[in-house]
Amino acid sequence: MTRVLEHVPLAPRTTLGVGGPARWLVRCAREADVLAAAELAHARGVPLLVLAGGSNLVVADEGVDAVVVSLELRGATFTDEADTARLDAGAGEPWDGVVAAAAQRGAAGIECLSGIPGLAGATPVQNVGAYGQEVSQTIERVRAIDPSTGAVHELHAEACGFGYRDSRFKREPGRLVVTSVRFRLPRRAPEAPSYAELARALGGRAAAPTLLDVREAVKELRRQKSMLAGGADENSRSCGSFFTNPVVDLATLATVESRAADPSLPRHPQPDGRVKLPAAWLIERAGLPRGARDGAVGLSTRHTLALVAHEGATAREVVRFARRVRATVEDRFGVRLVPEPVFWGFGSLDDGLPVG
């Protein structure tokens, strides 16, 4: 019998630590629990929302009139096949533990994703990435339930519609609940790091690092930026990066260049001819340095892209500050930043950010 909880505070279940309760919450350790939760949502006439580790989520102060599925489908199994390892991870398995196990077994391809908070089933949702790796590079297939029909789908990577911090799961929230993810990981040493910052952190080991070397170097870099899963310093109440790096066309790039009047503007050409710009650089050059703050909400003192909710902050204040950051960058450079986290219970959104 699936247990249904009522009026469950969501703030402690998110890394940002703000927001109100869920009207109903169902802890789901089996796919059948997800289906039971979907039936409950249907019977009550409210939406079904999926909660994993709560590290990419902003919940409104009023909470949500919804059935929230808390994903607790555990398990991570490795099967060696020729020169690769097949990894099957339950959606509720803590992601960093999965990465640690892969590195220990000599399975490559996700070691640069060490130290990212959240659960394995959420990684395909925004195609989690860091230091040159994205899960879309190693995901073989995703198992997901359609809560409206109860049908179970096995989606191969091509059917997931992956993009930069994007997928069909993100574009169509609520359509599919991911219950497990299969990765195909080559059993080999890591490639030489493509990120200069990571190469520097590896020091003398950069030419031929082991998977465990890369994992430790990435975790240390994350610790220095207060971007490590389970961190507990003054910047730890965040969703990680609050905005994605904008990918702009050449006309917009020309505008940014002329307004910035700074040849050091970093830019990363994309295969489609557009250019990715670092949101952190734009925010700082627009006049908001690390640690900039409005009351209980501000930018991390160690990472410009992380918005931190200090003691006493409300979700409304987080959104107000995010709107200020976006408006400041837009006024200065003509580029509109897009938020990375998902917003629950806010009503209408304006280019991804709640209105008001």
Ligand SMILES: Cc1cc2nc3c(=O)[nH]c(=O)nc-3n(C[C@H](O)[C@H](O)[C@H](O)COP(=O)(O)OP(=O)(O)OC[C@H]3O[C@@H](n4cnc5c(N)ncnc54)[C@H](O)[C@@H]3O)c2cc1C
């Ligand atoms: C300190 C810090 C550092 C971070 N660094 C990075 C980084 O380097 N790279 C990066 O990409 N992200 C990063 N993030 C963001 C975040 O950790 C990832 O996006 C993570 O995958 C979210 O997982 P979660 O389990 O917390 O998901 P949640 O926050 O619980 O959910 C996020 C969204 O995904 C949906 N969802 C979650 N699980 C499922 C599922 N099984 N089926 C369907 N929908 C689902 C939810 O409904 C919600 O819309 C960071 C966050 C923090 C706090």
